[in-house]
Amino acid sequence: MKSLEGLNVLVVDDDATCLKIIGKMLRSCKYIECIDVNEALNLLRSYLKCFDLVLTDITMTGMKDFQLLDCILQENIDLPVVMMSVDDKIETMIKSIQKGAYFYLTKPLKMEQIMTLWQFVMVKNYEKSIGKRDNISQNSMTPSLIDQSSRKGKHIMKTHGKQPMKENKKVLKEINPIVVWDSYLHGKFIEAIQSIVPHRAVPKNILEKMNVPGLTRENVASHLQKFRLYIKKRKExxxxxxxxxxxxxxxxxxxxxxxxxxxxxxxxxxxxxxxxxxxxxxxxxxxxxxxxxxxxxxxxxxxxxxxxxxxxxxxxxxxxxxxxxxxxxxxxxxxxxxxxxxxxxxxxxxx
DNA sequence: ATCCGTATCT
DNA sequence: TAGATACGGA
Incomplete structure (x- = not known):
């Protein structure tokens, strides 16, 4: 996600004019406007995969302040939420962040503010990958380190293809970063698959078509497996x-x-x-x-x-x-x- | 030797 | 669940 382009933003605001303006500013995004909090929640529940970020006003008519943010956090909807409001009191801003929002924008929004939104998607993805990695190393703390070495006597830790790497110390286990398939990456994936004649749509070719720096064939293979599973399920x-x-x-x-x-x-x-x-x-x-x-x-x-x-x-x-x-x-x-x-x-x- | 597909792991 | 890893076999 290098820029605003292709970012999928759900904008929630009870002010239709505001929505229009923000929508115009977001024109390089695939954004969805939404006036009603409940509708927004339904969209998120059903089509979480379609969004990268939620941009919402704090106050909505007939709703408690922060209600959408609260619901999103409560339901573990894993998206960065950016709050906006005409309220420029510092307490309100702090409260937003403390509650779990990723940023606070005061209205009226400026274009340059909008242009920063993509960063929060990256932050979220980074947090996701760190979180997962932490869980894993926590689970496999002390005992399984031994377990792993005696595990099967086969490959202990084969390093993946590229990665020049300096290899300072041999014991330094190279931990590959977790790849988060956000809608941008998945979009490239789909694009690649569609540009390849079906029977050639295998990990190596998809990887080549995607042309994403750091992405490995294994990453693509794993995603492809999940994707095929998804297609199959959906077909059924x-x-x-x-x-x-x-x-x-x-x-x-x-x-x-x-x-x-x-x-x-x-x-x-x-x-x-x-x-x-x-x-x-x-x-x-x-x-x-x-x-x-x-x-x-x-x-x-x-x-x-x-x-x-x-x-x-x-x-x-x-x-x-x-x-x-x-x-x-x-x-x-x-x-x-x-x-x-x-x-x-x-x-x-x-x- | 490469890499795909599937199973399994975390 | 999603993404990583292991592995048999083409």
């Missing part, structure tokens, strides 16, 4: 086709903003689904398939109730003329599914 969950453009669930969340509450969606979807489940073509399919699809359906309802909209984004459209069971058979039959799975996963990216 979707089970219906999404009509909108494929955004991998990571890009601009505006196209996901719910038009209906989850319960409304369920009410809308459920009758259609029930109808499908009882339709003659459905009955013709063997019981095993029918049963599997029924359990999926139950699961879907459950998720819709419990996970807010995360399992059924509003842009997923159920085509009423489309036989639901038929669509599912492809990925429900485990028997013939185990062929070139990674290939087909990648393929879905280009849909």
């Amino acid at each position: 969950k979707d089970f219906y086709r999404t009509l909108g453009g494929d955004n991998h669930g990571f890009s601009n969340p505006t196209q996901f903003v719910p038009l209906k509450t989850p319960s409304q969606m369920v009410q809308q979807i459920a009758p259609k689904m029930q109808q499908k489940m009882l339709t003659p073509t459905t009955k013709a399919i063997n019981f095993k398939t029918y049963y599997k699809s029924w359990t999926k359906y139950q699961l879907m309802l459950f998720n819709a109730h419990n996970n807010s909209l995360s399992s059924i984004p509003s842009n997923i459209h159920i085509e009423s003329s489309q036989p639901v069971i038929l669509m599912n058979r492809n990925h429900m039959n485990d028997e013939n599914a185990s062929e070139g799975s990674n290939q087909s996963d990648i393929d879905t990216l280009n849909d």
Whole structure:
């Protein structure tokens, strides 16, 4: 994250004019404006991955001061929060920082202030990687140091490819930094994958395309593994086709903003689904398939109730003329599914 | 020797 | 959970 460009900022303010102004200032960002605290929270809960930073006013009509910040911290939403307010009292600023905000800006915001925002994303990412590393070394404090050396007699600590390094003392264990895949890095990752012919989308090639200084093939491989897992899960969950453009669930969340509450969606979807489940073509399919699809359906309802909209984004459209069971058979039959799975996963990216 | 995919670890 | 690491095998 070297500049403002590509930064995903959620701006929350109950003043529409303010939002507009800030939005203009943020024009080189992928920013989302938001007037309502609860809506902001829902966005964060469902699409945390889509944001790098939250910029919010302290006071919102009908809300307690700092309410959004409090909620974000309470729910462990791992994003840097920058507060803003017309209030320029030093106590208010201190209170913000003490509560856990990363910075405090007094309104009206100036462009140069906006231009500093990217730094807080870096700070957050740095903290994340440090935090993780600390946990690890804490857990493996004294005893496991011995454990590790006697662990398997194989490679003790192979150093990774590059890294010229001076090698002052041999005992100095080289600890590789944790890479945090923020939306910027993930964006480059996606971009790379899409620019490569699917069957060549392997760690080495992706790494090369990304061209990020310090990033290793192992980093990419690890992320790729998680990403494929994510795609697979989503494919199973979707089970219906999404009509909108494929955004991998990571890009601009505006196209996901719910038009209906989850319960409304369920009410809308459920009758259609029930109808499908009882339709003659459905009955013709063997019981095993029918049963599997029924359990999926139950699961879907459950998720819709419990996970807010995360399992059924509003842009997923159920085509009423489309036989639901038929669509599912492809990925429900485990028997013939185990062929070139990674290939087909990648393929879905280009849909 | 390189590197991919999967499993496992933290 | 996310990212790192281990390792078998192509």
